[in-house]
Each structure stands twice: as structure tokens, then as C-alpha cells.
Amino acid sequence: MVESDAIDVSPHYQRRERWSPDSQSKLIESFLLNVPVPPVYLAEDDFGTYSVIDGKQRITAIYRFLRNKLVLSDLTGFGELNDLKFSQLPKSLQNALSIRPYLRVVTLLKQTDPELKYEVFTRLNTGGHPLLAQEIRNALYRGPLNDLLFKLGEQPFLRQQLKISTKRESAFAEMLDVEMPLRFFTFREQWQSFSGNSRGAMDDFMARHRKLSKPDLQKLETQFNSALQNCSNLxxxxxxxxxxxxxxxxxxxxxxxxxxxxxxxxxTKAELLNAHKRKSELLTATKKLFQDKRFEESVRASTNTPSRVRYRIDAVTNLLKTI
Incomplete structure (x- = not known):
């Protein structure tokens, strides 16, 4: 069903893949040991298609293993199977694993209140790997703004600086590419009156702006892309x-x-143009700025302290204006 796209394992509110190959291997070993595995929760979208509410990591692990994309590792009960793919297992175990990896499925029908999907997702995903802040926002504050964050998170320069080259990178799994545009919008609005709670501030921004109009969304998109491009150029x-x-x-x-x-x-446009013309001097001045003990501390320790947020933003702004 995954292969035929009948099951969408990555709806927007879902977590990204966070299980390591070792964790995926442990699940496969559970089937060999006949250890009970929790059920999968699906939400019916259209007739014959479903979204995963809970169980993405399990479904992905089984799919990868049966398609020879997972090499078993860190097994303890069946240590002799380490470093093997499905096709390399003895036939008896291949047959067993072709039968045993069946998961109980609980399905929320299409007519179920949509809000319930997200409530179930949040409740179910508070165990195991704790939900990260952006994963919770992604589930609770769905809407046009959340969709925009995903779009902006695909910007090549942002991903380059976050070192996201594949979906296996930790920054991708932790949704930093989605969180960084939100962080920009939040601090841009609140940095001068910042309370010291960045998580709460970003939650609040999402809650207040989750259903922005198209013109307002376009304005945010332009602001982010412009700032990111200027940072790339400078x-x-x-x-x-x-x-x-x-x-x-x-x-x-x-x-x-x-x-x-x-x-x-x-x-201003004139100040920005001047900075672009003097990029060599800007880089030298940036290096010198890190010799300022107060600036260095503002970016390295207790970075959510309101006075340090204001200091580091003012310091870089003044550097750009006076270069």
C-alpha cells in the first residue's frame, strides 16, 4: 500500500523520519521474537487512501527492510543476522518475516472530525522519542502559514547552511529548515520586546498568524527571501x-x-548597496566583531536573554551601516 501510494506516510502533520538503522533493526528483531508491536493509526482521506497518524517509523522500517534498503544492525537476540539485508537471510526467516510483520491498524474514517486527527497525533506521539517543538507546531498550527514555512525551508542556501543535503541529515529530521523561517518572522516582529522565551514566542506567532491571507503570506515570503538572499550575497x-x-x-x-x-x-537601499560593494571589508569587520567579548557571549551563551538578543542584532546592524 505504501508503494502504490495508498498510504501517505508523510502528511504535513507527521514527524519526519527519526529512527536510526539500529532502531529500525530492533523492530525487525521484535517480529522475529514475536514481541507485540503497537498498532498503527490511519486516517481515511479518500476512498482507498490513508494518512498515517501514528506508526510512520514502524511502517517505514518494515518497508525499507523488505525492499532490501535496510542492513540489520545492533541485534542482540539474533546477532548472527547483523550486517544482512532481507534477501541475504535464510529462506526460513525470509518466509517468517514475510508473514509476521503484520501490524494492527486503527482507522479513523473520513467523516471523523478533522481536528481529531491532530489531537490523536499529538497524544500518541508524546511517548518514545519526545516531540520536538516544531513537530508540535506542525501538528497543531496547520494552515497557510505552516505550508509557507515548508516552502521557504526548501531554499537551497538555507539548506546549504544547515548542512541538509539529504533527508537523512539530523537538521532535516528535527525540522530546522521549517523552524528557521518561523524564527526569522518571530524575532523580526518581537526582537526589541523579546521576553526571553523563543519557543513560546514562535508558538504564539504561529497561533496568531496561522490563517493569514494570501497577500500577507506573499509579503512574508518576500521578506524572508530578500533577507536570506542578502545574507548569501554579503x-x-x-x-x-x-x-x-x-x-x-x-x-x-x-x-x-x-x-x-x-x-x-x-x-536602507543605499546602506545595503554600500555593504554589497564592500564585501571584503565587511568580512574583515565581521571577524573583528567576534573579538568583542559581549558580542561573542551574546551568540554563544544564554542566547535567549533579551539583552543579548538586542545586543547582537544591534551590533550587526551597526556594522552594516558603518562599513
Whole structure:
């Protein structure tokens, strides 16, 4: 059913794949040991098609294994099967695993209240791997704004800086590509009056703006794309990176992302044009800025402290205006 697209394992409110190959292998071993496996919850969309509410990781693990895309690892009860794919198992085990991986299924019919899908998803997914903040927002605040965040999260430069090259990257599994556009919108609106709770602020922004009009959504999209493009043009591969010990660290820092993305938004067209003309001087000045102990602390420790949020954004803004 997965292969024929009868089951959608990735509706927007679903979590992204977070099980490691070891975790997927443990599930396969559970079937070999006849250990009970929790049921899968599906929601009927149209006749004959379903969305997964709970059980995506289990369905994905079974599918990958039976299609020879999973190499077993970290097995304890059947350690001799480590490093093997399904097709490499003894025929007796292949036959057993072709029969045993059946999951009990609970189906919410199409006429069920749509709100119930998301309520069930949130309740069921509070066990196992705890839900991350963006996963909860993705389930609770669905709508046009959430769809826009997914769209903006596909921007190549953002994914490059987050080091998302495949869907296997941790930043993708944690939905950082979706969270970063939301973070920009939230801090852009609130940085001068920020309370110190970034998670709460982003939750609040989603709740208040989840059903924005098309013109308002277009405005947000333009603002984000413009800021991201300017950061790409000004800092290139060093955007959103910390400078330390004579080099730019190869790690995305949300605190520097805040400062640079919002700072470029504060510039007039003339100031922005001047910064573009003096990119070499800007890079030198950026390196020097990290020698400022207060700035360094504002991007490295207790980064949600309101005074540190304001300081780092003001510091980068002033740097761009006076370059």
C-alpha cells in the first residue's frame, strides 16, 4: 500500500523520519521474537487512501527492510543476522518475516472530525522519542502559514547552511529548515520586546498568524527571501557561522542567523548597496566583531536573554551601516 501510494506516510502533520538503522533493526528483531508491536493509526482521506497518524517509523522500517534498503544492525537476540539485508537471510526467516510483520491498524474514517486527527497525533506521539517543538507546531498550527514555512525551508542556501543535503541529515529530521523561517518572522516582529522565551514566542506567532491571507503570506515570503538572499550575497558560505581561533566554524548558529537576517532588514537601499560593494571589508569587520567579548557571549551563551538578543542584532546592524 505504501508503494502504490495508498498510504501517505508523510502528511504535513507527521514527524519526519527519526529512527536510526539500529532502531529500525530492533523492530525487525521484535517480529522475529514475536514481541507485540503497537498498532498503527490511519486516517481515511479518500476512498482507498490513508494518512498515517501514528506508526510512520514502524511502517517505514518494515518497508525499507523488505525492499532490501535496510542492513540489520545492533541485534542482540539474533546477532548472527547483523550486517544482512532481507534477501541475504535464510529462506526460513525470509518466509517468517514475510508473514509476521503484520501490524494492527486503527482507522479513523473520513467523516471523523478533522481536528481529531491532530489531537490523536499529538497524544500518541508524546511517548518514545519526545516531540520536538516544531513537530508540535506542525501538528497543531496547520494552515497557510505552516505550508509557507515548508516552502521557504526548501531554499537551497538555507539548506546549504544547515548542512541538509539529504533527508537523512539530523537538521532535516528535527525540522530546522521549517523552524528557521518561523524564527526569522518571530524575532523580526518581537526582537526589541523579546521576553526571553523563543519557543513560546514562535508558538504564539504561529497561533496568531496561522490563517493569514494570501497577500500577507506573499509579503512574508518576500521578506524572508530578500533577507536570506542578502545574507548569501554579503557573507556567502560564512553566513550564520561563528568566527573563532582564526576561522569560521562549520556550524550553523541560530543566534548569528537572528542577528544577520534581521540586521539586513534594518538597512536602507543605499546602506545595503554600500555593504554589497564592500564585501571584503565587511568580512574583515565581521571577524573583528567576534573579538568583542559581549558580542561573542551574546551568540554563544544564554542566547535567549533579551539583552543579548538586542545586543547582537544591534551590533550587526551597526556594522552594516558603518562599513
Amino acid at each position: 557573507w556567502g558560505e560564512h553566513a550564520f557561522r561563528r568566527y573563532s581561533a582564526g576561522t569560521f566554524r562549520d556550524q550553523f548558529l541560530a543566534s548569528i542567523y537572528d542577528a544577520q537576517m534581521i540586521a539586513v532588514e534594518q538597512l
